[in-house]
Amino acid sequence: MAGILASIVDGLLVGAVYGLAAMGITLIWGVMNVVNLTHGALIVAGMFALYIATSALGVPPYLALPPIFVAGFLFGLLLYWIAVHRMIGRPPLMSLLSTFSVNLVLIGLGTAVWGTRLFNVAVTLPGVSWNRYTFPGTHILAAGLTALLAGLLYLFLYRTRIGKAIRAVADNREAAELVGIPTTRVLSLAFALGSALAGVSGMLIGTMFPFTVLSGDAYQLKSFVVTALGGLGNPTGALLGGIALGLIEGLATPFMPVSWTLVIEFGLFVAALILFPRGIFALRRW
Amino acid sequence: MSASGTDRAADARTILRRPFFWLIGVVIAAFLWPALNGDVELRESLLLAAVYITLASNLNIMLGYCGYINFGSIVFFGLGGYICVYLMSAHGWPLPAAALASGIAVSCLALVFGLGILRLRGAFFALSTIGVNEAVQAFVSNFEPWGGSAGIYLSTELFQPLGGPARALWIIYFLLVAVMGLSLYLSYAIKSSKFGLGLLAIGQNEDAAAVLGVPTPLFKAIAYSASAFLPAVAGGLYFFKSAFIQPSDAFDLTLSTEAIVIVMLGGQGTIAGPALGAYLYEELRGWLLTSETFANFQLVLAGALLLIIVLFAPGGLMRWIHARWPRLRNVLE
Numbered sequence: 001m002a003g004i005l006a007s008i009v010d011g012l013l014v015g016a017v018y019g020l021a022a023m024g025i026t027l028i029w030g031v032m033n034v035v036n037l038t039h040g041a042l043i044v045a046g047m048f049a050l051y052i053a054t055s056a057l058g059v060p061p062y063l064a065l066p067p068i069f070v071a072g073f074l075f076g077l078l079l080y081w082i083a084v085h086r087m088i089g090r091p092p093l094m095s096l097l098s099t100f101s102v103n104l105v106l107i108g109l110g111t112a113v114w115g116t117r118l119f120n121v122a123v124t125l126p127g128v129s130w131n132r133y134t135f136p137g138t139h140i141l142a143a144g145l146t147a148l149l150a151g152l153l154y155l156f157l158y159r160t161r162i163g164k165a166i167r168a169v170a171d172n173r174e175a176a177e178l179v180g181i182p183t184t185r186v187l188s189l190a191f192a193l194g195s196a197l198a199g200v201s202g203m204l205i206g207t208m209f210p211f212t213v214l215s216g217d218a219y220q221l222k223s224f225v226v227t228a229l230g231g232l233g234n235p236t237g238a239l240l241g242g243i244a245l246g247l248i249e250g251l252a253t254p255f256m257p258v259s260w261t262l263v264i265e266f267g268l269f270v271a272a273l274i275l276f277p278r279g280i281f282a283l284r285r286w
Numbered sequence: 287m288s289a290s291g292t293d294r295a296a297d298a299r300t301i302l303r304r305p306f307f308w309l310i311g312v313v314i315a316a317f318l319w320p321a322l323n324g325d326v327e328l329r330e331s332l333l334l335a336a337v338y339i340t341l342a343s344n345l346n347i348m349l350g351y352c353g354y355i356n357f358g359s360i361v362f363f364g365l366g367g368y369i370c371v372y373l374m375s376a377h378g379w380p381l382p383a384a385a386l387a388s389g390i391a392v393s394c395l396a397l398v399f400g401l402g403i404l405r406l407r408g409a410f411f412a413l414s415t416i417g418v419n420e421a422v423q424a425f426v427s428n429f430e431p432w433g434g435s436a437g438i439y440l441s442t443e444l445f446q447p448l449g450g451p452a453r454a455l456w457i458i459y460f461l462l463v464a465v466m467g468l469s470l471y472l473s474y475a476i477k478s479s480k481f482g483l484g485l486l487a488i489g490q491n492e493d494a495a496a497v498l499g500v501p502t503p504l505f506k507a508i509a510y511s512a513s514a515f516l517p518a519v520a521g522g523l524y525f526f527k528s529a530f531i532q533p534s535d536a537f538d539l540t541l542s543t544e545a546i547v548i549v550m551l552g553g554q555g556t557i558a559g560p561a562l563g564a565y566l567y568e569e570l571r572g573w574l575l576t577s578e579t580f581a582n583f584q585l586v587l588a589g590a591l592l593l594i595i596v597l598f599a600p601g602g603l604m605r606w607i608h609a610r611w612p613r614l615r616n617v618l619e
Binding site: 035083086087091092093094096097098100101102103104105107108109111112217218221224257259260262263266267269270273274 | 349353354355357402403405406408409410412413414416417418420421424425427428543546550582583584585586587588589590591592593596597600
């Protein structure tokens with residue numbers, strides 16, 4: 001029984017990080033109705049940025065977070081202007097295809113450079129012991145940093161002028177344009193912010209688990225499951241959805257082989273979309 | 287209503303006058319060329335082209351007609367391969383029966399499944415197709431009767447009823463070419479039917495189509511199911527030829543990605559487009575694979591090509607051809 005409880009608590013910690021990844025997706029979706037399929041590649045980029053920072057540059061792992069956030073933001077801006085800007089307002093098919101193709105390019109480049117072997121960033125942090133179980137320090141710190149970032153994002157979206165502009169554009173782009181909000185700039189900002197969140201969540205996942213160039217697809221799928229649970233376009237819901245997914249993973253892992261978790265998560269995704277099209281936690285949008 | 291015999295004969299004559307049939311004939315004749323001079327190397331590359339055209343033109347039914355992108359179309363191919371190989375190795379079914387059964391089984395599964403996930407619109411559907419692939423792959427990797435992640439090997443004795451391995455490879459090649467021809471015909475038959483008109487209406491504006499009386503969920507599910515049949519048969523034939531199947535080969539996302547690139551390159555929603563796109567993509571790929579520097583960057587270049595098409599030429603080559611030579615519009619559909 002204690003084993004299951006420990007597994008659940010660990011699931012909650014990891015789930016918070018899934019929530020952070022999903023906040024990036026949901027922000028982009030909510031503001032511009034674009035499903036960002038480069039998300040997985042950006043998560044992987046965060047992981048490898050961490051790897052390079054720690055192994056080649058000797059930076060302590062958690063100090064890499066701010067530069068990765070900034071790099072993710074700038075890269076997101078670039079991506080927006082290359083692949084997404086022309087897709088705004090076109091059928092969803094087109095933005096799916098354009099972000100999908102960018103994903104192919106990034107993953108292809110990554111495979112050419114690093115191959116598909118497993119990478120591991122060793123982070124030494126004391127864990128917290130409880131009974132016979134130890135919660136890894138990396139999981140606790142990752143969840144803590146996620147809470148901090150989520151809080152900052154909340155303050156940004158609800159307390160600053162730019163954040164309010166982002167929410168206004170998400171609500172109604174024409175109306176936002178009419179009251180003088182530079183919507184194109186807001187769209188690029190939201191996309192860049194979403195990309196930065198993807199990079200940072202990838203970095204945090206990299207401190208917890210080993211990864212390959214191809215890990216992105218699984219985490220991207222998890223992010224979409226989380227957004228479906230939390231309701232697309234709802235950052236608070238994304239965090240709750242992430243924690244819910246972590247809880248489910250924590251509950252499921254003691255009872256079944258790891259390779260089945262994706263099947264269950266996918267089943268959840270379809271079920272959530274059909275039964276709760278606006279998300280289980282859709283108390284209020286924005 | 288053309289019930290009487292004379293009307294039917296008239297129908298047959300107008301069908302023969304459709305240029306499309308002559309084009310299909312020319313394409314198939316081109317594929318029969320290696321049979322005349324026994325060129326095995328050419329046969330292998332054309333076999334792959336036939337698989338590409340089959341996958342691409344069936345993908346086009348969802349992507350080009352309905353505007354629904356299916357990222358996991360490879361599931362049909364892989365699952366078809368598994369069912370066919372399993373029926374032959376474990377139950378001793380002959381190849382034609384096993385291939386046909388795999389087509390029917392996958393098509394039925396797609397119908398049941400389609401009725402569920404096609405309630406999701408646009409982007410949500412696309413996301414769930416990625417999930418379908420992951421889920422089916424995970425299921426197959428854990429399914430012991432199908433060998434789990436190790437896969438199934440076919441004994442070479444199974445080639446005997448077809449007259450030995452050498453002759454069997456030719457037979458499989460002709461069967462795959464036939465499947466390719468049927469795929470092109472299916473695209474044509476759907477596009478020129480009332481059902482196809484409904485699908486095109488869904489692609490234009492789903493709400494408007496529903497208001498005008500198109501039963502959209504049913505039509506989409508039928509299209510999804512129809513686009514599963516021939517890829518499944520092709521998968522059965524293809525993996526029988528390899529005499530080996532394992533999850534990572536059967537559900538290789540590269541192939542369904544390439545199918546998307548081919549459809550977009552040739553021109554979504556057209557019948558000749560996927561064939562043209564497959565030909566050009568094969569040429570490009572053959573050229574890239576022989577060059578040392580580019581061999582590692584195949585996916586990068588496929589992605590870059592797709593991005594350029596989506597950004598600058600969403601209609602693909604067919605739209606360019608139609609704009610350049612308007613008279614061809616009636617000939618090349």
